[in-house]
Amino acid sequence: MKIAIDYTPAALQGAGIGRYTRGLVDALLPLLGARDEVTLLYPRGAAPFARRNWPDGVRIKHLPLPDRYQTILWHRLRLPAPIEWLVGDVDIFHAPNFLLPPVRRAQTLLTIHDLAFLVRPEYAWPDLRRFLEKAAPRSIARADHILADSEASKQDAMRLFHLPPERVTVVGAGVASRFRPMAPEETAGVRVKYGLDRPFVFSVSTLEPRKNFDGLIRAFARARRKANLPHHLVIAGGKGWMYESIFAAVEEENAGEFVHFPGFVPDVDLPALYNLADLFAFPSHYEGFGLPLLEALACGTPALATDVSSLPEIAGDAAMLIPADDHEALVAGLVRLLTDADARAELRARGPARAARFTWDAAARRLLNAYSFLKRFY
Helix, strand or coil, rough: CCCEECCCCHHHHCCCCCHHHHHHHHHHHHCCCCCCCEEEEEEECCCCCCCCCCCCCCCEEEECCCHHHHHHHHHHCCCCCCCCCCCCCCCCEEECCCCCCCCCCCCCEECCCCHHHHHHHHCCCHHHHHHHHHHHHHHHHHCCHHHHHHHCHHHHHHHHCCCCHHHECCCCCCCCCCCCCCCHHHHHHHHHHHCCCCEEEEEECEEHHHCHHHHHHHHHHHHHHHHCCCCCCEEEECCCCCCCCHHHHHHHCCCCCCCEEEECHHHHHHHHHHHHHCCCEECCCCCCHHHHHHHHHHHCEEEEEEEECCHHHHHHHEEECCCCCCCHHHHHHHHHHCCCHHHHHHHHHHHHHHHHCCHHHHHHHHHHHHHHHHHHHC
């Protein structure tokens, strides 16, 4: 089987879809047979997250233009230049990030992640939302099969694009073995690196309005005053879009002394940060999967999250789930978990077992089954 995968998000994006694609491809490669061939396609040059030591049987092909210009040509100007011109003849072409380029003969799979630009459009960057509202439906209509990264995303796709259930397969994420409970001596270096000399609540994601970080900051400030908590709040992640309200909340709550933004955190530091935190907070308005929540559970970190979209299917009974958009519930949840050691201990015990249900190997096997099904029956 000859497979080509658009590896662009994995090569260019440190978080979110980039981490998902890297994890899935890394788990897929050992499952392939000796006669299978894989071609990975991504832009030449600036690809800071691209792997360098590919195993035998993996070919790398570079896009002739930077990703932005390639997107303009294929999806705004709709240039009918088939992907086979770049990767040669293949059986399967997999586009893991919403958009499917022109394809001549290969069978195609398209992965959709969160559909926030349709479900919660008020939280999407307006220019990107308008683009995806046109380009994503065209790609979905042309794809032979759709992959969703959670059952919630599958249900959204079926409802919004009138897709039959058999046309959508769930291929979720997994959690790497480095995300585990760690001894204090294993986390000491990261504690010093980030100056974490106080107990703290941790959250991590790109800074953008869908993550509800402004709501978290306001709720945390209230909880801190209400229960006289010593905790700080650490929100890791690079700046995304429409993040001004996040920093406005810090100013309005006079929270600059106890709310910290370390910026983008390398993957290697994340397990220790989860372990060092007294609580992981993930009050998103909408999530396609919610990988940080899964990683926190794997580390045995007590977690608080909202009950929207995919988060209940990830958390099960291993996290405290609160109603979305309920500020009072968020304040109460923070106070409860930061003052009740028994409640934290119960969640800490449940987390790793829940997270163990999600492995990259299982996700990659579901992906390989989807490839094999397309090659055999189409």
